[in-house]
Amino acid sequence: MTVGIHDIDGYVGRASLDVGLLFDARGLDRGRLTNLMMRRKSVNLPCEDPVTNGVNAALPLLKRMSPAEIDDIELIVVGTESGLDFGKPISTYIHDLLELPRRCRSFEVKHACYGATAALQAAAALVATSANPHARALVISTDAASRIDVDSYWEPSQGAGAIAMLVGHDPAILEIDLGRSGLFTFHVMDTLRPRPEIESGNSDLSLLSYLTCLDETYAMYCERNPGTTLDSFDRMVFHTPFAGMVVGAHRTLTRKHGRRSRDEVARHFRDAVADSLVLAQEVGNTYSASLYLALSSMLVHGKVEAGQRIGLFSYGSGCCSEFYSGTLRSQAADAPGPIGMNAAIGQRRELDMATYELISELAEQRFSGVEHADMAIEPYRDLYEECLAGTGLAVLDSIKDFERHYRFA
Template sequence: MWPNNVGIRAIELYFPALYVDQVELEKFDGVSPGKYTIGFGQSKMGFCNDREDIGSLCLTVTQRLLERYSIQPCDIGRLEVGTETIIDKSKSIKSVLMQLFEPFGATDIEGVDSTNACYGGTAALLNAVSWIESSAWDGRLALVVAADNAVYAKGSARQTGGAGAIAMIVGPDAPLIFDRGIRASYMKHAYDFYKPDLRSEYPVVDGPLTIQCYLNALDNCYQKYCEKAEKKTASLVSLDTFDALIFHSPYCKLVQKSFARIAFIDFLRLSNDEAIKKYPQLEKFRDAKLEKTYFDRDIEKAFMTLSNESFKVKTHPSLYISNLVGNMYTPSVYAGLVSLLISTSPENLAGKKVGVFSYGSGLTSSMYSLTITKDAIPNSPLETLISHLSYIKPQLDARKCVAPEDYTKILEQRETNWHTLPFEPQSTIDSMFPGTYYLVKIDEMYRRTYARVPLFQ
């Protein structure tokens, strides 16, 4: 028999304790006021100094989840990591995390890393769900970790960086349930964003192409999702089907445009009579071809206006963390899920359907949906999951603001020391949150050593 209600049972978010203010970054970069804050929809950007790397990010979020939910290492049967921040061409980040499990004799744990730009966390999550629903499942829980340090070279993309990590427990009887049998993917070869230079942390980015690829993937995933869902449920699918929609968020303004894009697709899916009767002012767009409209400002403006009120209800709450931390890459879409959970009461979430669109350049993408359990009473799994996220807003407020000049120097130091051996970080740990793992040193054989900031000081 299928396990019942397989989905997300626990979730933990970590972001660094340092950020740069986007208003100050606008001034420092000499761009017009509002370019980053209004044009991109970003207000703050989290980042790592030389004390944090992908190993420390993943160690921190995993240990915090295990502790916060009192999960024993031996209860985990599968551990998968999604990341595009590569520090070794052979050794997985999952193997680094095994340091948290070995002392408890918990070494019978399947899974390794998934890598493809911002999609790796979704690949890991879907693998975990498949394991729970497979003949290989032995009754234990799956743990999914998604983390990245997103940094860019000087230029027009630097303000779209960010950093963070997500850890999720997957299992049966979950409050956030995966809708079985309704999932759509779109995979294609493209050079929109990629990291071919292993000597650098920075990607190669074709800005216009990556926006086109993102919207093209959204078009295909949404239409295929509708097709599959309508076949399964025998009912029409549209924006009205979802109580909330969350997206991978390179920056918040693109998410709003993406929501409007779905409204446009819904409009094109109507019959001519329905469309003209319901939206007579939009009749001139009836013959538009999706693949010709990625940069059509008239269509974009018309459907952003049309869908604005719905966007405020269904998607804007999911952008809370993205606006304050930036693009985390693989954790991005799941930070959107966390934002939704902390922005809405359990009673108002109960029984709701959430659409999820995940995108990774190169390109990979999927759209699926979650149904939130109807049980929102005190101490229920849903109420417990949400109450365990109460630390997020206070920690966002407790971060340290770093001047753009110092932020730039930190990135320059990372560039200089990227292949320095042996290496010991120069930054202090004073501003780090309690319980954060940090890099102690890299020895002459590239071996990394980590320590942890005490939980109580």
């Protein structure tokens, strides 16, 4: 049974902030910026939320599909940790705005940053068992940062964006090795969102949980697939909340399981991992989308070839984790989605600190639990006109009696 990612695209935001500027404005230790390995981060405007991010990630992907191909979409599943309602999934909003077929499953998956992988694996299983040989699923990983955590080291990594993936029996990008996964989960309070406006946690505990899960999932993968070594993978892609975390995780994994010298570890990182971090260094932490932003980065910045095997590690705080694998297919090297995302990064509007703080404060109107809000653009009209007006991108227009209303700019 062949199932995997047929197409992939994403949204990386229309505005950005220089992370070094943020460090200086907040009086943060510049030495930590070196460890963070970030240059810029994408920033959502107040009229953008998890729904608009997800819709805007999927729009270019759907434009490459014929009406008949769209009619074969039997599932839309959204991985997110930025849900907007305890009952109603944001997949329903996205399904409506994208005008997808009504003969379709729709649901939302939540497990911090692991949610997108849970969504992808569910989609692959449902496509594999569908009676329709042309069945497809649309998997969207989308989030929006909560209130900025001023004077913390969380704030510099908070990015904006989403990834959309089309799953089917004809995976032109990545064929998934169905059932060949290593799994690990346990209860831990490392990072959490106890209220819509709060992101909280213990960064040291989160790092330790991440490293533990990487070790355990890789070990289980090797047990299930005898003969596996690090050399079994031409490329490796990791959950990337920030690039520096992946550098440390790769070093730990290769030294424990590869028994390599320091130079050999550095060479393996350069050849197998480094290209996957380029987009994250410019966009920041996209939460549930971060692993698939890293995959997109590898596709556009790496020298990828059909037939290369990929190892992927997904981690979600709380926690759940998975190490799985796949094989690159014919269109991986020239996939239009990652190419377009890479170009869009250079077209963002650069913000100054005053504007960044203004739109961050205004963004609290878009949080879940808001009963009424008119998403007036007057306080940042010039920025809206430059970034969104006339683009055809989805924006949040208003909230009335908790129902969110959207339009296309």
